[in-house]
Amino acid sequence: xxxxxxxxxxxxxxxxxxxxxxxxxxxxxxxxxxxxxxxxxxxxxxxxxxxxxxxxxxxxxxxxxxxxxxxxxxxxxxxxxxxxxxxxxxxxxxxxxxxxxxxxxxxxxxxxxxxxxxxxxxxxxxxxxxxxxxxxxxxxxxxxxxxxx
Numbered sequence: 001x002x003x004x005x006x007x008x009x010x011x012x013x014x015x016x017x018x019x020x021x022x023x024x025x026x027x028x029x030x031x032x033x034x035x036x037x038x039x040x041x042x043x044x045x046x047x048x049x050x051x052x053x054x055x056x057x058x059x060x061x062x063x064x065x066x067x068x069x070x071x072x073x074x075x076x077x078x079x080x081x082x083x084x085x086x087x088x089x090x091x092x093x094x095x096x097x098x099x100x101x102x103x104x105x106x107x108x109x110x111x112x113x114x115x116x117x118x119x120x121x122x123x124x125x126x127x128x129x130x131x132x133x134x135x136x137x138x139x140x141x142x143x144x145x146x147x148x149x
Contacts, residue, residue: 005041005077006039006040006041007040007041007042007043007077007079008031008035008040008041008042008043009044009045009081010028010032010035010043010044010065010069011028011057012028012044012045012059012060012062012065013057013058013059013060014057014059014060017074018131019114019146020037025036028060028065028068029072032068032069032072032073033072034072035073036072036073036075036076038078039075040076041076041077041079041109042066042069042073042076042077042078042079043058043078043079043080043081043111044062044065044066044069044079044080044081045062045080045081045082046062046080046081046082046083046084047059047115047117048087048117048120048123048124049117049119049120049123060131061081061095062063062080062083063080063096063097063100066078066079066080066100066104066108067099067100067103067104068109070100070104070107071101071103073107074105075106076107077107077108077109078104078107078108078109079108079109079110079111080109080110080111080112081111082109082111082112082113082115083110083112083113084112084113084114084115084120085112085113085114085115086114086115086121086126086130087115087120087121087124087126097110115128116128
């Protein structure tokens with residue numbers, strides 16, 4: 001029978017508003033350490049840009065934040081609650097994920113989605129209208145294997 005697991009979304013923002021606050025990194029570290037202590041998987045999300053009116057925070061890059069989590073943990077899984085796949089280059093992403101899997105002893109859970117914020121597509125040189133096809137293209141590089149890239 002499958003074992004029920006719990007995960008906690010860690011708010012990995014660098015700062016809120018216009019001011020840097022070193023307490024945020026301390027909170028992120030404490031949250032990750034508590035997750036390890038209680039067996040709760042660590043999840044992060046992938047806002048590339050701040051979205052005015054929804055979240056006004058500057059977020060840390062998710063795979064780098066998970067590398068930090070991998071260094072602080074040894075038992076819990078680390079995961080992207082979604083990684084906006086269509087705005088990422090597939091070869092670079094494969095290298096980043098391979099590195100993260102290596103650093104975490106294969107504890108990374110690859111959660112992806114197509115994204116929704118048009119501005120993130122604009123700044124990466126793509127168009128939001130192409131997101132479905134771009135996401136399918138990136139998934140196709142796995143060769144049908146359900147395992148991470």
